Amino acid sequence: MKNNNSAADGEQAGKLSVPSVVPTMTTTSVVTWRTVRVSVVLVGVTLGLFVLYNSAINPFKFLPVSYTYRAFRFSSPHKDPILEKVVKEAAMEDGTIIITTLNDAWAEPDSLLDLFLKSFHVGNGTQRLLKHLVIVTLDQKAYSRCVALHPHCYQLDTQGTNFSSEAYFMTSDYLKMMWRRIEFLIYVLEMGHSFVFTDTDIMWLQDPFNHFYKEADFQIASDSYLGNPEDLNNVPNGGFVYVRANPKTVKFYKFWYQSRTIYPGQHDQDVLNKIKHSPLIPKIGMKLRFLDTANFGGFCQMGRDMSKMATVHANCCVGLENKVHDLRILLQDWNNFFNRTIAGNKSPSSTPSWTVPQDCRTSFQRGRQHKDDKKTGN
Numbered sequence: 001m002k003n004n005n006s007a008a009d010g011e012q013a014g015k016l017s018v019p020s021v022v023p024t025m026t027t028t029s030v031v032t033w034r035t036v037r038v039s040v041v042l043v044g045v046t047l048g049l050f051v052l053y054n055s056a057i058n059p060f061k062f063l064p065v066s067y068t069y070r071a072f073r074f075s076s077p078h079k080d081p082i083l084e085k086v087v088k089e090a091a092m093e094d095g096t097i098i099i100t101t102l103n104d105a106w107a108e109p110d111s112l113l114d115l116f117l118k119s120f121h122v123g124n125g126t127q128r129l130l131k132h133l134v135i136v137t138l139d140q141k142a143y144s145r146c147v148a149l150h151p152h153c154y155q156l157d158t159q160g161t162n163f164s165s166e167a168y169f170m171t172s173d174y175l176k177m178m179w180r181r182i183e184f185l186i187y188v189l190e191m192g193h194s195f196v197f198t199d200t201d202i203m204w205l206q207d208p209f210n211h212f213y214k215e216a217d218f219q220i221a222s223d224s225y226l227g228n229p230e231d232l233n234n235v236p237n238g239g240f241v242y243v244r245a246n247p248k249t250v251k252f253y254k255f256w257y258q259s260r261t262i263y264p265g266q267h268d269q270d271v272l273n274k275i276k277h278s279p280l281i282p283k284i285g286m287k288l289r290f291l292d293t294a295n296f297g298g299f300c301q302m303g304r305d306m307s308k309m310a311t312v313h314a315n316c317c318v319g320l321e322n323k324v325h326d327l328r329i330l331l332q333d334w335n336n337f338f339n340r341t342i343a344g345n346k347s348p349s350s351t352p353s354w355t356v357p358q359d360c361r362t363s364f365q366r367g368r369q370h371k372d373d374k375k376t377g378n
């Protein structure tokens with residue numbers, strides 16, 4: 001907002017410079033007058049730009065022009081009737097929706113989208129949640145694939161960036177994609193919808209609403225969970241969050257989004273891991289809680305008791321093929337467990353357990369190798 005104002009001030013400064021020059025010119029010939037008028041306008045424009053430029057780099061350095069423009073755009077109601085329609089159709093009675101974002105690489109047949117949707121069907125009490133899922137696509141191909149499989153699809157305006165190929169972990173396109181996602185979620189909150197955001201490489205095995213904290217505004221999955229949901233030393237994973245829409249969470253999300261300029265080159269999750277200590281969070285009054293990996297597991301850390309597991313994330317894993325490979329096995333593990341439970345076979349000796357991570361376990365080293373290969377290839 002502040003930058004918007006100073007941009008307006010800049011224009012004003014340009015205009016104000018005109019009258020102070022004009023009166024002294026009224027007696028000169030028409031030709032000279034025209035030249036002067038042109039140059040006065042030019043001076044005005046230059047002055048305006050100069051003021052704008054200075055205000056953009058100096059006093060509000062942490063708020064770039066692009067951010068304030070978007071913040072302004074968000075606050076205008078009924079901006080996106082298509083999104084509002086999709087969200088309304090998917091919303092639960094209390095307005096809550098489930099959101100995932102998807103690009104072409106993840107939407108291909110036999111890839112993550114298929115596994116993600118399958119998990120809702122083989123999970124315990126998760127199938128009914130599918131009608132509340134909004135799939136936000138980042139490119140046209142993912143959108144077409146979504147429409148073929150699911151009733152609630154929304155194509156996000158990606159503002160000129162091509163997110164369709166597999167955005168390799170921590171490349172600049174990957175970062176842009178992550179931050180565009182946060183920006184989109186601010187908009188959803190401002191529309192008044194609480195949401196569960198889930199990455200598409202998370203399998204929904206049981207209803208997560210049975211495991212959420214009752215009193216929290218913002219609850220987030222953990223890469224590493226130390227045993228206490230309020231302990232700020234827990235390591236968050238932004239791939240799974242449950243956020244209640246209220247003024248506190250809107251303020252917090254805007255603060256999170258702004259903080260990306262203080263920690264350039266870092267993704268939303270790393271920035272969150274820094275700002276979780278900020279005194280601004282208690283000041284806003286937002287209750288932040290970390291979800292237990294016993295219920296919201298992942299390849300970084302995962303509870304052993306399958307009956308307690310709501311969702312499992314292919315985190316601590318890079319590379320699409322590695323994720324697909326291990327998640328496919330995870331669903332088999334789950335089926336083994338769940339079918340036996342249904343059949344009433346509970347003998348401890350035959351109790352199934354997780355057999356993953358496998359390929360994901362070594363994916364970081366092999367991922368680095370892959371990148372180096374690419375470099376020498378170029």
Ligand SMILES: *[C@@H]1O[C@H](CO)[C@@H](O)[C@H](O)[C@H]1NC(C)=O
Nearest residue numbers: 104139161162163164165166
């Ligand atoms: C985006 O990238 C993909 C793969 O790299 C390419 O096939 C596609 O044509 C690109 N789309 C646009 C709009 O540039």
Ligand SMILES: *[C@@H]1O[C@H](CO)[C@@H](O)[C@H](O)[C@H]1NC(C)=O
Nearest residue numbers: 124125210306307308338341
């Ligand atoms: C399935 O979900 C129901 C309801 O939450 C629960 O009572 C039951 O124990 C679950 N089944 C298994 C195998 O975890």
Ligand SMILES: *[C@@H]1O[C@H](CO)[C@@H](O)[C@H](O)[C@H]1NC(C)=O
Nearest residue numbers: 121122332334335336338339
């Ligand atoms: C278990 O149940 C699922 C779905 O109900 C089924 O597709 C699968 O073949 C069954 N058996 C095993 C061993 O996974």
